[in-house]
Amino acid sequence: MKVLVTDEISKNGLLPILDDPRITVDFKVGLPKEELHQVIGDYQAIITRSMTQVDEALLEHATNLKMIARAGVGIDNVDVDAASSRGIIVVNAPYGNVNSAAEHTMAILLSYCRNVTLANASLKSGQWQRAPFTGHELKEKTIGVIGLGKVGGRVALRCRAFEANVITYDPYISEKRAEDFGVKLVSLEDVIRFSDIITVHTPLNDETRDLITAEHFEGMQDGVFIVNCARGGIINEEAMLAALESGKCGGAAFDVWSQEPPKSDTLKKLIAHPKMLVTPHLGANTYEAQKNVAVDVSKEIVNYVDGRPISNAVNVPRFDPDLMEQMKPYMKLVSIIGDFISQLAPPNPNKITFTYNGKLARFDCAPLSVCGLAALLNHVTDQEINMVNAGMVAREMGVAVEEVRSTETDSFSNLITLTLEGPQGKRTIAGTLFEGIPKIVKMRNFDIDFKPEEHMLVMTYADVPGALGKIGTILGNAEVNIGSMSLGRTEKAGKAIVVFSIDSPVEEETIEQLKAAIGADFIRPVHIKQ
Template identity: 75%
Template structure:
């Protein structure tokens, strides 16, 4: 795999990649857009920070690209929808720099409250002035936090440690989470109206862009302080400048801007304002954070190569990280069931149903459904289908997909069943885990019991004496060694389904001879991605 790095990334954090002989890493920092477009086609993965725009134009040149890794929390520089349409996985590092971002928020907040920046300049200029730099304590102030996520939550705890009262607005959290942080969950209007200090900690999207605008500034207390260490554009910068110029806002501290580096006249005036404390997007710029996010995305790329689940993919349904180890065997099972079904079922399915029975049904099974769907569709289409675009591909092909969960089960602690409907009829396959190993227990309506192997032979025929011997003889004559066999039937001398695991591929000529010898109603050589 070839990996392109386009922004400054910690070398020590890249060791999971550079120490892997399967991976070639190229660092090309500061490429012009046309240069990046010319070279991206030769890479399987790209690692960026905020300095590279991974948009539709870039992705249209990225024929080999499988994964976009954003070494940081925000993904507003990545067109996730465009990546998803191409089956490209987008991963980020949501935990690697949150502590650094929270600490930087507190650093510039406290520096602004105590006039550290301008006092430092004054003293360096040979002055000894104290009165002009009289500041404010955090103790007893009301701090409004917009967005109580990973960073916002840490800022809330730190403000509480300074004995401030904290209000928070976040439509996606519960009262319980707010209580856990010791803060009051309220409306955006109340945060705007009652806060002495307001700090924003949301992603940048259509919902949060200009979440604080001129109208909001008008409703704030006189002398309010504003802090933005999240994303430029969350606060309307023209309105911010007006609030500073009018004196409505006593001061502001910004680490991020809607345009980086800033070029517009509004931003230049905002940055130059004497009551504005600014830093050039340093929130994640600690040695610790840079290493952490690099390690996190590097490990995700290695996980991708190894076929392991990705913990931080933003465009794939995923399990709670605490459940990942528990769910890995079920992901392997549903993938095998999907691959098996795709090779036995008729083309052009109209509906695919995934049913989860027993203990597995207690969990969110959507990632399992997408995993199994991707395995099925990847075999039957020319397009590269994975967990990123499986749902889109199914929708495009007019396939209805449903997921059913029930804790009731007859014989197994957990059971996964896939049912497929098509104009040619219905098909079913079911499997379970035995001591953590996948096992298939039903084909169509036939009870069966076998462990999937790379090469399998499936035969449906009318059972009668001597047929198993004939099959074995023909396979032996063609140097195909049988490893195991499982026979399922509903009644004596009735219709039967037999599955052989074999040590090598069964060639079409051999398949035809076996089919003729037993008068097979159905015969198929199946190859699975297991070893």
């Protein structure tokens, strides 16, 4: 795999890919747009920070690109929709710099409260003044944290350590999670109304852009202090400047800007304002954070090369990180089921249903469904299908995809069933894990039990004496060795299904001999990627 690095990235953090002989890494930092467009077609992965714009124009030239890795949390510089339509995985590093960002929030908050920058400049100029730099304590202040995510949660905990009263607004968390941080979950209006200090920690999107406007500033306490170490544009910068100039806001500390580097008159005035403490987007700029985010995206590229699940893909449904290790075996199981049934079922399904029974059904199973769908569709279209574009391709094909979950189950603690419905009827396959090993336990209406292997042979026929002997003889004459066999039948002397694991593929001529010898009404070789 060839990987292109286009921004300054910690080389120590890139060791997982630099040390992998399967991966070639080229460093071409600061390439002009035209040159980048010329070379990008040679690469399967690109690693960026915030300077490279991975937009539609670039992706049109990226004919071999499989992964875009953003070494940081934000993905503002990546056109995720354009990447998804091409089946390109977009990953970021959502945890590598969270501690750095939280600490920088506290650094500029405390620096402002204690007039550190002003006092430092005064003393260095030869003056000895103390009274002008009298500051404020955080103790017993009410601090409003907007967004109690990875960074906001850490900021809330640190503020509580200073004995501040912390309230939070976040429409996507439960009261229980707020209680876990020791903070009170309130409305945005209450954060605006009661806070002495407000700090924002949300992503920038259509919902959060201009989250704090002039109207909100009017409802704040006089002398309120504002902190933004998240993303420029969450706080309307014209409204921020007006609040500082009117005296409504006592001060602010910003690390991020809606335009970076800042060029507009509004931003220049805001940065120059005496009540502003400013830094040039340093939230993630620690040696530890830069190494961590590089390590995180490097590991994702190695996961892709190894065919393992991607943990931090922003355009792929994924489990909570705490569940990922637990769910990986089920992702393998559902991929095998999808791969298996796609080689047996009639073409042109109208509907695909994923059913989850048992303890598994307590969790969001969307990542499993997408994983199984990708494995299934890879056999029915020439387009390369993965978890990024599987749902999109299914919709374009007019295939309905449904998910059913139930904690009730008869024989297994967990069971995944995949059903295909189409013009030629319905096909069903079900599997489970036995001591961590994928097993197929049902096909159509036959109970069966086998471990999927690389080469298999599936057939259905009338269950009559001598049929298995004839099968064994024909395969033996063709020098096809049988590893194992699993037989299922509905009743004595009725219909039977048999699945053989075999050491090598079966030639078409041998299949025709088997069909004639036992009167098989269905016979199909299956190949499962190992």
